Amino acid sequence: MLEHDSGGTCSASIIPVYNIESYLQRYIDSVSAQTARSCEVVFVDDGSANSSDAICDTVSLRDSMFKVLHKESGGLSDVGNAGIDAALSLSSAALITGTKRR
Numbered sequence: 516m517l518e519h520d521s522g523g524t525c526s527a528s529i530i531p532v533y534n535i536e537s538y539l540q541r542y543i544d545s546v547s548a549q550t551a552r553s554c555e556v557v558f559v560d561d562g563s564a565n566s567s568d569a570i571c572d573t574v575s576l577r578d579s580m581f582k583v584l585h586k587e588s589g590g591l592s593d594v595g596n597a598g599i600d601a602a603l604s605l606s607s608a609a610l611i612t613g614t615k616r617r
Contacts, residue, residue, distance in 0.1 A: 527555040529598030531591060536567045543574050543581070556581045559598040562588035 528546075532539065546556055558571040560583060568585060575581040584601050586594075 527557055527602035529602060530556060530558050531561060531594040532558050532563060532567050532571060533561040534563050534565050534567055536565045536570060539567055539570050547578065555602065557598050557601050558583045559594045560585045561594045
């Protein structure tokens with residue numbers, strides 16, 4: 516578990532993103548509406564070719580709970596590993612908010 520700013524514990528959710536623009540906003544709305552919010556939701560964009568990456572960037576600018584990691588396509592296992600690394604080191608230079616890196 517991660518330490519929350521207020522001293523309590525919280526969790527990080529890792530969400531793989533690859534060309535899911537038609538579903539992504541509905542997911543974001545659902546997570547945002549929950550009363551028991553995670554400390555961090557880390558979107559790992561695996562080189563989406565549609566607007567999924569831009570949607571993630573936009574929501575991360577609106578809500579600090581959402582973070583975005585952009586990476587080149589590497590498959591689901593690679594996305595999971597990148598998300599875990601990012602969640603374990605939330606201050607890592609690879610974890611960005613609203614700025615796209617490839």
